[in-house]
Amino acid sequence: MKKVLHIVGARPNFMKVAPIHRAISERGALQQCLVHTGQHYDVKMSDVFFTDLGMPAPDIHLGIGSGSHAEQTAKVMLELEKVFLAQKPELVSVVGDVNSTLSAALVAVKMHIPIAHVEAGLRTFDNRMPEEVNRILTDRISDLLLTPSADADANLIREGLEPSRIRLVGNVMIDSLLGAREQALKLSTLKDLGLSPRAYAVCTLHRASNVDDPKVLSGLLSALVHVAQRLPVVFPVHPRTRKRLGELGLSSTLERTPGLRLVDPMGYLEFLSLTSQARLVFTDSGGLQEETTVLGIPCLTVRENTERPITVDVGTNQVVGTDPARIQQAADRIIDGHEKKGRVPDYWDGRSGERIARVYEEFLGVATPRLAAV
CATH class of the missing domain: 3.40.50.2000 (Glycogen Phosphorylase B;)
Incomplete structure (x- = not known):
């Protein structure tokens, strides 16, 4: 063969x-x-x-x-x-x-x-x-x-x-998502974190352009703190990001921020359970832009561009850059019920x-x- x-x-x-x-x-x-x-x-x-x-x-x-x-x-x-x-x-x-x-x-x-x-x-x-x-x-x-x-x-x-x-x-990544979604929803992830469906946000940050520049990272974190005042934010912290937070002396401050929950990276099923029931997702990940479009979850991409424009053209994704004010404004609109609707792309x-x-x-x-x- x-x-x-x-x-x-x-x-x-x-x-x-x-x-x-x-x-x-x-x-x-x-x-x-x-x-x-x-x-x-x-x-x-x-x-x-x-x-x-x-x-x-x-x-x-x-x-x-x-x-x-x-x-x-x-x-x-x-x-x-x-x-x-x-x-x-x-x-x-x-x-x-x-x-x-x-x-x-x-x-x-x-x-x-x-x-x-x-x-x-x-x-x-x-x-x-x-x-x-x-x-x-x-x-x-x-x-x-x-x-x-x-x-x-x-x-x-x-x-x-x-x-x-x-x-x-x-x-092909959507094959995995659709095949695993039912199993993921049976997990006790939300219960373990004290969350209710559609009543929290999820954040992921890992790209060098976001986490290695102290000014950019600080701005993104300030936007998260703002959102956490209105909606709990769960932040599974990538090892690269965890290291940078420690180097900048920000870890303890963030962990004391009301409404902001820093957790360790999750397995695929656990993370899918979390994202598929969120009200809002912040990310610099390409894959999450696609997954949220299929799940119908509003997504704010904290980058200046995306290699997945179809998620913006027909999906639930918005590219909002790294300006804290712009991110906060977009998040507030979603929390207030003015979210972007989308559909699942062909194939x-x-x-x-x-x-x-x-x-x-x-x-x-x-x-x-x-x-x-x-």
Whole structure:
């Protein structure tokens, strides 16, 4: 059987790979190998997601850990070259825009192994973001470009990439969300935190542009404090953000702020239970912009741009930047009942993993009739 080698490295990757891995297993036409680079190595940021998503343990764990962009990319490349030589895959499947994604693509292209990029074509048009550089370079050298929405197709064609390489398959991360939502809602997360449905906000912050600049971070936190005066705010703190809060001496002040609840990072199901019942979400995460659109939860993206404009065009997302006054104003409107309504984008239907499995089979010449086409 021809072999597909999946690369995961950081928390956002797991929700995207799980439905693809499951669909390929169910169809039974391809062999699979799951490689975890260990770019995220904290149990709450990584290992627990495999359990929550029903994924098998990785076949190979590289244990790369943290480091600068150059250091992390180089370490992953060195180790993946050994893996590719030993495994001899016919296709390397990468997802998203983390350093492990680009590292795997660079190693594969130099070894003449075909590459499939899931979530291709997303753009902020801001090359100051390391994720944007990873996206552009990965798309340029990939053989299959699997897009979540029509705007991503348009970006790739505008950049001169051949339409024959592009497949609109929908948002595979939504497969995970729809498959896990019922189970997540059975958890006692809200009860344990003393919350009521639709009566609290959730915040996540992790991007360097937000948490590494003391002025920007302080402004964002002041906006949260304002909102916490009207609505409880639950803030699962990313390790990077926790470190910065400690360095700036802000941790104890925030923990004493009425209405603001700092908690440790959560597993996938626990966090989905929290976000799916929120009144409002603040985030600088790309994935949460998509999830809140499907869940119908108002989302305020505290960035100056987004690589997921469809969540703004048709979904519940608003890009509000990092100005505290603007964030506070937008939050107040939502709390007062003037929230943005949206709809679920096309092909975000929970069947993207099946579409991707079928594309892989066709590309490798091993299409199976076991399941109907989607």
